[in-house]
Amino acid sequence: MKTERKRPLFPVLACLSVLLAAAPQDDPRVEIVNLRRFTHTNFTRIVLDIGKLREYIPGELQAPGRIYVDVLQAKLNPILQGQSYPVEAEYISQVRISQKTSSTVRVVVDVEFPRILSYRVYHLFDPFRLVIDIYPRETNAPPSPTPPGKAPPPADKTQPPVKREVTPQDPSLVGTSMARQLGLGVRTVVIDPGHGGVDPGASGKSGLQEKTVNLDIALALRKLLKEKAGLDAILTRESDVDVPLENRTVIANQKRADLFVSIHSNAHRDRKRGGVETFFLNISPDPSVIALAASENATSSKRIGDMKTVLQKIVQNSKILESRDLAELIQKNLVKALSSDLPAIKNLGVKGGPFWVLIGGEMPSVLVEVSHLSNAKEEAKLKTKKYRELAAQGIYNGIMEYIRSLGKG
Ligand SMILES: [Zn+2]
Numbered sequence: 001m002k003t004e005r006k007r008p009l010f011p012v013l014a015c016l017s018v019l020l021a022a023a024p025q026d027d028p029r030v031e032i033v034n035l036r037r038f039t040h041t042n043f044t045r046i047v048l049d050i051g052k053l054r055e056y057i058p059g060e061l062q063a064p065g066r067i068y069v070d071v072l073q074a075k076l077n078p079i080l081q082g083q084s085y086p087v088e089a090e091y092i093s094q095v096r097i098s099q100k101t102s103s104t105v106r107v108v109v110d111v112e113f114p115r116i117l118s119y120r121v122y123h124l125f126d127p128f129r130l131v132i133d134i135y136p137r138e139t140n141a142p143p144s145p146t147p148p149g150k151a152p153p154p155a156d157k158t159q160p161p162v163k164r165e166v167t168p169q170d171p172s173l174v175g176t177s178m179a180r181q182l183g184l185g186v187r188t189v190v191i192d193p194g195h196g197g198v199d200p201g202a203s204g205k206s207g208l209q210e211k212t213v214n215l216d217i218a219l220a221l222r223k224l225l226k227e228k229a230g231l232d233a234i235l236t237r238e239s240d241v242d243v244p245l246e247n248r249t250v251i252a253n254q255k256r257a258d259l260f261v262s263i264h265s266n267a268h269r270d271r272k273r274g275g276v277e278t279f280f281l282n283i284s285p286d287p288s289v290i291a292l293a294a295s296e297n298a299t300s301s302k303r304i305g306d307m308k309t310v311l312q313k314i315v316q317n318s319k320i321l322e323s324r325d326l327a328e329l330i331q332k333n334l335v336k337a338l339s340s341d342l343p344a345i346k347n348l349g350v351k352g353g354p355f356w357v358l359i360g361g362e363m364p365s366v367l368v369e370v371s372h373l374s375n376a377k378e379e380a381k382l383k384t385k386k387y388r389e390l391a392a393q394g395i396y397n398g399i400m401e402y403i404r405s406l407g408k409g
Contacts, residue, residue: 027075028073029073029074029075029103030050030051030052030054030073030074030075031051031074031075031076031077032048032049032050032051032071032074032075032076032077032080032097032105033049033077033079033080034048034049034080035047035048035049035080035085035095035097035107036048036049037085037087037095039087039088039089042135042136043133043134043135043136044087044089044091044092044133044134044136045131045132045133045134046087046095046107046109046131046132046133046134047129047130047131047132048069048071048097048107048129048130048131048132049127049129050071050074050127050128050129050130051127051128051129052128053128054071054072054073054074054128055071055072055073055319056069056070056071056072056121056123056130057069057070057072057321058070058121062113064110065110065111065112065113065116066108066109066110066111067108067109067111067119067121067132067134068106068107068108068109069106069107069121069130069132070100070104070105070106071104071105071106071107071130072103072104073103074103074104074105075099075102075103075105076097076098076099076105080097081097081098081099082096082097082098083096083097084096084097087109089134089136090112090115090136091111091112091115091116091134091136091137092109092110092111092112092134093110093111093112094109094110095107095108095109095110096108096109096110107130107132109132109134111134114137115136115137116134116135116136116137117135117136117137118135119132119133119134119135120132120133185258185403185406186231186258186259186399186402186403186406187231187232187258188231188232188233188234188255188256188257188258188259189225189231189232189233189234189257189258189259189260189261189399190233190234190235190236190251190252190255190257190259190260190261191218191221191222191225191233191234191235191236191261191263192218192235192236192237192248192252192260192261192262192263192357193211193214193215193217193218193219193235193236193237193263194210194211194214194262194263194264194265194296194357194367195210195211195214195264196211196214196215196237196239196240196241196242196243197211197240197241197242197243198242199211199242201214201264201265202265202266202267202295202373202374203267203373204373204374204376204379204382205376205379206379206383208373208379208382208383210264210265210267210373211240212240213265213370213373213382213388214263214264214265214370215237215238215239215240216388217263217370217388217391217392217395218235218263218392219235219238220388220389220391220392220393221233221261221263221392221395221396222234222235223392224392224393224396225396225399228396229396229400229403232255234251234255234257236248236251236252245297245356245357248260248262248357249357249358249359249360249361249362249365250360252361252362252363252365253360253361253362253363257363258363258364259326259363259364259365259399259402260358260361260363260364260365260366261326261330261365261366261368261395261399262355262357262358262365262366262367262368263368263370263395264296264367264368264369264370265369265370265371265372265373265382266292266369266370266371266372266373266374267295267372267373267374268372268374268375269374270374271374271375271376272375273372273374273375274345274346274371274372274375274377274378275345275346275347275348275371275372276331276334276335276338276345276346276347276348276368276369276370276371277331277348277349277350277351277369278327278328278330278331278334278349278350278351278366278367278368278369279327279350279351279352279353279355279358279366279367279368279369280320280323280324280326280327280350280351280352280353280358280364280365280366280367281320281323281352281353281354281355281358281359281361281365282320282352282353282354283352283354286351286353289351289352289353290353290354292353292369293353293354293355296355296356296357296367297354297355297356297357319361319362319363319364319365320352322363322364323358323364323365323366324350324352325364325402325405326364326366326398326399326402327350327366328350329398329399329401329402329405330366330368330394330395330398330399330402331347331349331350331368331398332398332401333394333395333396333397333398333401334368334370334391334394334395334397334398335347335394336394336397337390337391337393337394337397338370338371338381338387338390338391338394340390341381341386341387341390342371342377342378342381342387344377345371345378353367355367364402368395370382370391371387371391
């Protein structure tokens with residue numbers, strides 16, 4: 001965390017503009033040309049033909065009632081832009097579709113929530129398409145993928161392995177991630193031991209340096225992932241060398257990693273403060289997170305404020321939901337493991353933060369602050385092989401629980 005060396009901001013910004021400008025030549029967006037609606041006696045189905053596998057994020061708004069889905073890496077055929085379509089159901093007023101950002105298409109269903117029993121957002125394959133089923137309250141039929149009475153439209157005869165069910169009563173499920181929906185496996189994990197070389201990171205009172213602790217934990221974690229789980233585990237550095245922040249996720253992308261875990265040890269002005277916290281990339285309004293990110297980024301807090309709009313664009317396309325899931329499971333398991341050696345260790349929770357090292361990762365990416373070097377008790381523990389191995393074990397358990405959760409749907 002705390003580092004005396006200030007990295008110049010310019011190369012980071014240059015790198016960002018390359019990221020942002022990289023699109024046009026080979027357009028990765030899929031073009032959406034068709035939206036279909038079917039109103040049956042006891043449900044309404046809206047189908048968005050996408051064609052290629054794409055990540056999507058469902059959500060809802062109350063008053064006015066809206067169910068919406070954002071399809072990422074997509075562009076709308078101009079014929080559909082800004083169009084709205086009536087639906088023959090008194091609980092739905094219309095369906096609208098628009099290009100929300102240059103790479104996100106949004107479908108909005110204007111609904112009257114009090115008249116709706118439930119709804120589901122899911123996908124079907126061959127060709128890939130997104131389906132929104134809405135069940136009105138009036139019907140006695142249970143919300144099932146093939147409601148009795150009417151057959152589903154021919155194109156959708158092969159019913160989905162239904163992997164998600166989102167209802168207005170269960171908003172916690174709205175954020176279920178794509179990786180989880182698809183049950184995608186994990187083969188390669190990139191572990192990033194924070195700092196290194198001329199950048200020591202934080203230092204404890206005894207002189208213990210963050211870069212050394214981080215590398216040790218990362219090496220132990222690699223061993224566990226390889227030997228116990230048979231996964232590919234790759235380090236961004238294997239020794240005390242310099243690796244620029246912006247290169248670390250580039251390494252993960254090149255290796256086609258499924259997960260990216262950056263390992264750090266914390267430092268805080270208040271030496272009494274201690275505990276474990278885990279971050280995923282997001283815009284954070286929390287000043288203490290901004291301060292931590294500033295020191296991890298080796299830049300100023302003000303600069304982070306200046307970059308907010310740039311960050312906003314990047315964050316929109318990042319795997320935030322997946323990263324948050326991974327962060328929560330690592331945090332939970334890490335606290336549990338460390339508390340066997342330091343029972344008073346605090347769980348400071350999972351937070352979003354603007355960490356450069358997480359930018360540009362094409363996979364769920366998190367940054368773990370294992371414990372505080374600035375806290376005398378925790379520094380003493382971080383010196384021991386036992387505590388470092390427990391940290392590796394805790395992070396390992398979190399990664400494994402995340403992988404297991406992907407298969408559950
Ligand atoms: Zn650090």
